[in-house]
Amino acid sequence: MTAERCFHCNEPIPGGFNFTLSFDNQQRQFCCAGCQAIADTIISSGLSDYYRFRTEPASRYALPKELADTLAEYDAPDVLADVSVQQGDLTEISLSVTGISCAACAWLIEKQLRQLNTVHQVTVNSATQRCHLIWQADKTPLSVILSKLAAIGYQASPFVADNEEQAFKTELNRFLKRLAVSGIMTMQVMMLAVALYFGDYTGIEASHQGYLRWISLVLTLPVVLYAALPFVQSAWRGIKARQLNMDVPVSLAVYYTFFASAYATVFRTGEVYFESVCMFTFLLQLGKFFEYRARSRARDATSNLLKIMPVAATLLQDNQPQAVSAKRLRAGDVILVKPGETIAADGIIISGNSSADESMLTGEYAAVEKQCGDKVLAGSTNHDGLLQVKVSQPLAASHLGQIIALQQRTLSQKPAVLQKTDQLARYFVERLLVIAVATFALWYFWLDADRAFWITLSVLVATCPCALSLAAPTAVTCALASLNRRGILIKHSTVLDVLPQLTHLVFDKTGTLTEGRFSVAEVKINGSEYSRSDVLNLIANIEQFSEHPIARAFKPYLTVPLPLTETEISVGAGIQTNYNNMLVKIGSSAFCKLSTSSDAMVFLTINEVCIAEIWLQDAVRPEVPSLIARLRTAGYKLVMLTGDNSAQAQQLQQQLQFDLMHKGCTPEQKVMEIEHLVRDGHKVLMLGDGINDNPAFHAAHVSVTLETGSDLSKNQADVLLLQPSIGLLEHLLAESSHAQNVIKQNLYWSAGYNLLIIPLAVAGFVSPYIAVLGMSFSSLLVVSNSLRLLKK
Known part of the structure; x- marks a missing residue:
């Protein structure tokens, strides 16, 4: 028989619970008084459409008195000043909201807050789970707003973006503007180019041709002066550092083609290729924008350090x-x-x-x-x-501050990843410049001076590193999109180049290999008066009074509420209560006044008689054993570094058979172990979920964390797994290898095409018009090959 589920949060309703509320002429049932109170608030506030249009269950949350006291601390003037911005009489703040599951949640929050007359503006982004609020803080304290959100099931706290995130968003907006400029101008100039091309075959008056060329020149100016500017800046930085990066040939091709076309427009001689300038810039900007957007989504999935x-x-x-x-x-x-x-x-x-x-x-x-x-x-x-x-x-x-400082130091020591395309670009650019100069000299001084300029342009356009420039970015963008669909977010595209080279995979234990929470492993019942279910239900009822992590292990076993009186908590020891005129104690052996050699973590006594002994464990994730076996078969060396110094670390080692295991590690010791592997020439991936893992993240070549990990881990890791399963690690490794193969194929084609086209262009057999078609075809082939990554 299927258990009834809560109307608000869709959790199973424990037997014997009777919390109901009338909605749409039906009696709705709830799992607890908290969900009932939240639903009553939503319905009585005239926001019942939330339940009609939501697509996901709401979060199970009630506002305890302790939280209300904590929220009141945000009203202190110096605290509020640290988390908000004052704009005259109004206060502006961003809130991070926990529990948003769909657009209906965003609608509900906005409606709830707009009922306050002091709220001037409120917008909620369901994707980022953030609320932007402008209100009169002197009339409505922040604690009141946070309490109103808690009353309908959402826990909110102030969000303060760090400097790195602010800079990231600013740069993303710049890319969007450049993309818009280059895209709009490409469409306009392409229309004019079609008229000019057809005019060459059907006949066009010189005045009309000149007019169209001048319009094309004017429309291309924003592209070369604004949209393509980052390529020039990057190329100049490379030249100053005596390095020829990929942006050097990109800038050379864009601006050489533009100035050659401008020369042809002014002096009414030769061909113009303004559309190639705009299209090339647009395609490159599009690839960079998609990469930035993927990283932006990864950042939005993280919570901030506050x-x-x-x-x-x-x-x-x-x-x-x-x-x-x-x-x-x-x-x-x-x-x-x-x-x-x-x-x-x-x-x-x-x-x-x-x-x-x-x-x-x-x-x-x-x-x-x-x-x-x-x-x-x-x-x-x-x-x-x-x-x-x-x-x-x-x-x-503080200790926390020192961990953050340590990760900053390890960040600066992280080995740089050499990009194959940059190496190829330096080799290609050096030889291309030599070939172009030699071609110009050959034609100008010995063959045909009138054709020297245009043949040199044909060499540069035909060998323009369009395909070479797009070879890696398009494959990376497609790989990122494919991984995103699987719930894997990569924040740094260079990770894809390192993953196929990995030799060692390093795992944290708690919360990574294990589920990160206590569960009941074994129950020993002394006597036959009580059954296992009776004992666990009794303990679960009593543990409702505690916020201790051990108490959460018994929460699933609460089936029938029991009458308990005179409950007292002995901090760090246990709980005692009166049940049916019997003294019941739960806790350590010392608290229960037992003399025993048992290593159980929890004891239950009734009237000083030991009724049960309970062993707890942090359960291994179900997918871990098979994943570890497949990774070992694939040839990876597996390492476990854990801060846990208990016997469970050794038990897990015996079960999973890691190649190397260190327990009781501090954050500094984890960094030292990984740095030792790196110094020995190994490529290392670190998978963890806690703040103590972050310094090790930056010591490793690649860092991976889970969506359930700490906010700082999600902010700092290279890769974020959005599903609570480390089984996605295997798909990440496989997809990166596939992407690496596609990148190699693209590079081989680009190099092969250039080796074929260069001799023909130098010999004068390739006109600038044919050169553009060849360049476009090679770029299209590279992009089409990269799109295969989206089909996996």
């Missing part, structure tokens, strides 16, 4: 709490950290005890017990207790 770096803190001044910006904390300040909050700075606990989730920093999900005198780290999450922390160093100098 969701990792703490934003606000509660500073204690004269024992009075005050919300301040985390960036402004200094050594010696005392901050208050409530349960569920992110710790805003490295420091020492001076009051209270709790457990902390440091997985964002270490990659390991087991909670770390904290008590007075222990050190806590910025970016980690406080679980249970109320803490007072004395700041030991500001945020920039």
Whole structure:
């Protein structure tokens, strides 16, 4: 029998739950009171069309009191100033919104916020999951807006783009403008070129021909003076560095053809090729734009660093709490950290005890017990207790800040990838220039001085590196598009050239090879009074009161709600409650007052009698064993580097048989291990998901992370897997090899064509008109071959 599903989030409804609401003359059922409250808010606000037109279920989310207190910290003047921009009486901010699944979600958010009279403008992008908002912050605090979004099931936080992303978007807009200019002018000049070509055969008056040529010249000017300018700038930088890159022949072909055509227009002699100038520039800009757009999509899929770096803190001044910006904390300040909050700075606990989730920093999900005198780290999450922390160093100098600084250093040390097309371009350009000069001298001084200029132009146009320039970019663009359809986003096209050369694949463990969360591995029941399902349901009911990571392992086993009273949490130890007048305890053996040698992680006692022992594990992803076997068969050397120092790392090594395994690694040690492989001449790929993996990302030749990884990992990795499966790694490696073969085929054709056409052009058998056709045909062949990548 199929279980009923929640009308709001489509999750299964546990047995015995009875949360209902009337909608469209039907009783709708919900999995929890939170989903019921969200649906009631949406319907009562007149936004019920959301449920009629949505294409994806909503996120399951309710607003606890702790979050409401956290949101209020954004209202502090210095915190708000750090995350927004003031425009007169209005405040402008970008919000990163979690839970947007379709266009209906964007519509719902916009409608909800527009009900506020103080909101002047709101736009939501469902693809990037961001909301751009302009409102009167002095009349409506930011916390109110965030609470209204939480009330309909969306968790939002301020988004602040880093300088690199701002520069990236600016450059993307420039490419779009240049593409528009070259595309529009190409269409106009091509129409005039058709008239001129047909005029040569049918007859055209000299005055009309001159008029069309002058119009073509004027329309081509924006292309050569604006759209093609980046090629000239790149070529000039290469020449100053005494390097002939691909943009040197590109610039030479574009501007030589333009000036030759301008000469023919002014002096009414020879042929004009303005349409070739525009078309060539447009095709190159189109390839670069597609590459930038793919990288833009990859960036949009990432969250910004503000969701990792703490934003606000509660500073204690004269024992009075005050919300301040985390960036402004200094050594010696005392901050208050409530349960569920992110710790805003490295420091020492001076009051209270709790457990902390440091997985964002270490990659390991087991909670770390904290008590007075222990050190806590910025970016980690406080679980249970109320803490007072004395700041030991500001945020920039914290452990988290040092990891970011370390990855910047490794970024500058990352080996440069040599581009085969650049090498071929230097070889080709050097010889092409020599051949062109020799051709001009031969015809001018010995054969026919009147034809010298045009034959030299034919040599340059016929051998114009159109196909050579398009050989790699078009294949890369098609490969990127094919990988995007599979849920693989590549942010740097040079990755495709390195992937086929890889020798070593390095894996993180937690969250990469494993699912990154606790699950119940084994349950031992003592006695026959209780069944396994009864025990797990009882534990799940009690663990609802805890935010500890272990509590989440029992959440799926909640089937029937039980009456519990007098529940008490002992921070970092366990929970006790009263159930049917019986004292029930869940937690460690010490908390349950058991004397046992069992290595179970959780014990359940009822009236001081041990009822059950539970072992937990971080389960291996189901696709991992078969993937590792296929990668080993393909000849890759496999390495596991993990920060986990427990026995599970050794168990995983025994199961998967990596060629090399190091456990208990710090971020610095991971970098050292990868750098050692690189120094030995190996090509290395690093696959990880945590902040602690990011320095290693930049030490490796290629870095890959999962969509479920940390925001910083997604921002820094070369490749992002959008599906929660590392099985996509195999397709990435195969597709890169196919793309590499296509690039080689394109380069071979380009080189072969030039070797054939150069002698004919030098001998004067190729007119400029035929040269354009040959150039266009070779370019079309290269593009058509690259399009085969889209069929896979």
